[in-house]
Amino acid sequence: MRTCDLHIHTSFSKDGESTVEEVLAQAARVGLDAVAITDHDTVEGARYALSLAGPVTVIPGVEVSTRQGHLIVLGVTDPIPPGMDFVQTVAVARGMGGVLILPHPYHQWRHGVALKVTSAISLVDAVESFNSRYITGSANRRAAREAYRADKPCVGGSDAHNGRYVGFGRTLVDTDGPDAASILAAIRAGKTRAEGHMTPLRTYTRQSLKGAVRRIKTRVRL
Ligand SMILES: [Zn+2]
Numbered sequence: 511m512r513t514c515d516l517h518i519h520t521s522f523s524k525d526g527e528s529t530v531e532e533v534l535a536q537a538a539r540v541g542l543d544a545v546a547i548t549d550h551d552t553v554e555g556a557r558y559a560l561s562l563a564g565p566v567t568v569i570p571g572v573e574v575s576t577r578q579g580h581l582i583v584l585g586v587t588d589p590i591p592p593g594m595d596f597v598q599t600v601a602v603a604r605g606m607g608g609v610l611i612l613p614h615p616y617h618q619w620r621h622g623v624a625l626k627v628t629s630a631i632s633l634v635d636a637v638e639s640f641n642s643r644y645i646t647g648s649a650n651r652r653a654a655r656e657a658y659r660a661d662k663p664c665v666g667g668s669d670a671h672n673g674r675y676v677g678f679g680r681t682l683v684d685t686d687g688p689d690a691a692s693i694l695a696a697i698r699a700g701k702t703r704a705e706g707h708m709t710p711l712r713t714y715t716r717q718s719l720k721g722a723v724r725r726i727k728t729r730v731r732l
């Protein structure tokens with residue numbers, strides 16, 4: 511059994527606060543076997559993470575901004591253009607051999623695709639039924655319910671934008687192989703279980719406030 515956090519942002523994401531090194535160090539500290547580096551619309555963080563040797567397996571990935579919301583693609587190191595239609599993005603990612611995960615599918619404010627594309631879950635390999643950044647658990651529970659209905663594996667991720675939350679969302683993957691390929695094959699085969707605990711509310715409130723403040727270019731002490 512391998513313990514993995516399949517949804518992590520680094521400073522290669524515009525809103526990521528921790529370096530790849532900090533993320534990997536924290537992953538080792540909290541006992542993860544593997545992490546997926548899934549920066550927004552760039553594979554550079556994942557590529558850089560792959561270049562560093564360490565005790566934690568790196569699964570390269572990207573969280574793609576499609577026209578209808580976010581899609582995580584794992585196992586790819588080539589860029590996928592953002593801004594395409596969700597179904598078209600799925601086709602491109604499939605062509606690259608990626609493992610497709612639908613993150614926070616029912617989150618209103620965080621680009622949940624399943625609210626807009628009813629077939630979204632049927633098009634992916636796995637559903638993120640635990641995302642540690644929800645304010646309430648109801649959207650997570652709905653994701654778990656719909657995944658079960660569609661017979662899709664459930665995975666968990668922290669969606670950490672700061673290294674200290676790495677491991678708050680976890681996927682237990684039933685595989686003996688420690689490498690990324692074995693873990694990805696086991697995810698495809700549905701040998702997963704999602705678990706975790708929530709990121710403290712004040713953290714992402716502070717982060718969204720910071721984003722809002724940046725947008726209106728006003729100096730405010732937070
Ligand atoms: Zn997202």
Ligand SMILES: [Zn+2]
Pocket residue numbers: 517519573669
């Ligand atoms: Zn994310």
